Amino acid sequence: MKKYSHTTYAILGILTTDCKSGYDIKQLIDNSLKHFWKISYGQIYPTLKLIVEEELATVRVSAQEGKPDRKEYDLTEKGKEVLQNWLENPIEQIPVERNEVLLKLFFSRHQSKSNTLMQLADYKQKLMKRYQTYSGIEQAITTHDHDKEDAMYWLFTLDYGKRITKAAIGWCESTIKQISEKGNA
Template sequence: MSRENKTMYTLLGLLMYSPLTGYEIKRTIESSIKHFWQESYGQIYPTLKKLVDQELAVVHIEKVEGKPDRKVYTITEQGRQEFINWLEKPIEKIPIHKNELLLKVFYGQYLTVEQNIEQIIQYRQKMEDILQTLNTTEQFLISRKKDDPHFDYWMLTLSHGQSIVKATIQWCEDSIDILSNK
C-alpha cells in the first residue's frame, strides 16, 4: 500500500481558504500550522504541479509590473471533494514522534547527571518559548478572529499544542527533580 501524500491535503486545505501562490502557501504554514505541521518549498512546488495535473487545482498567471509573474493556484470542485473525502476518513495510525532529547535521555547513563540536567533545562527553555508563542497566537486570534467561522477549530488545534507543551514543561521539571536527587 502506498503512503498517502499528506502534503497534498495540506495544500488543498489552504487553498480552501483562498487562491495562493507557492510562496504564500509557505508563509501561511509558517504563520499558522508550523507547530504541528511543516512543509518545505521542495514539497510544496512539486505537489502544486501534481494538483494541477490531477485537476484538483488550477493555476493562472498574474502579471506584476517590475516583478516576475505570479503563479496563483485555486482549488477546483474536484479538489474540494478530494479534500472533504480525506477529512472524513478516520486516522488509521498515529505517527511516531521523533524527539532528540528523549533519545539522548534514553542513553543518558553515558553522561553525567549534570550534563543530562543541562540538556533538559535547555529543552524546557525552548518549550517555554514555544508556549509563549502559542499564548501570543491565542491572544491574536481572540482579539481579531473571534467571528471567523474557523475560530473554534483554530482554537482547538492551538489548545492541543498548549496542552502538549505544558505537559512537556512539567515532564522537564519532574525529570530535573528526579535527576537532582540521584
C-alpha cells in the same frame, strides 16, 4: 479514489483559506502549520504542480510590475471532493513523536549527570518559548481572525499544542527534580 500524500491534502486544505499563491501558502505554514505539520518550501511548488495536473486545482497567472508573474491557485470541485473524502476518513495511525531529548535521555547513563540536567533545562526553556509563541498566536486569532469560519478549529489545534507543551514542561520539571535527587550518576 486515488490516495495522495499528507502534504497534498494539507495544501488542498490551505487552498480553502485566503492563501492562493505559493508564497501565501508558505506564510501560512510558517505561521501555523509548522507547529504540528512540517512541509518544506521545496515541497510546495511540486505539490501545487501535481494538484493542477490532477485537476484538483486551477492556476491563473497575473502579471506584477517589477516582479515575477504571480500564480494563484483555486480548488476545483474535484479537489474539494478529494479533500473532503480525506477529512472524513479515520486517521491511519497515531503519530510517533521523534524527540531528540528523549533519545538522548534514554542513553544518558553514558553521559554526565550535569550534562543530562543541562539538556533537560535547555529543552524546558525552549518549550517555555514555544508556549509563549502559542499564546501570542492565540491572541492574534482571537483579536484579528475571530470572525473567520476556520478560527474555532485553529484555536482547537492551538489548544492541543498548548496542552502538550505545558505537559512537557511539567515532565521536564519532574524529571530534573528526580535526577537531581539521585546520587552522582
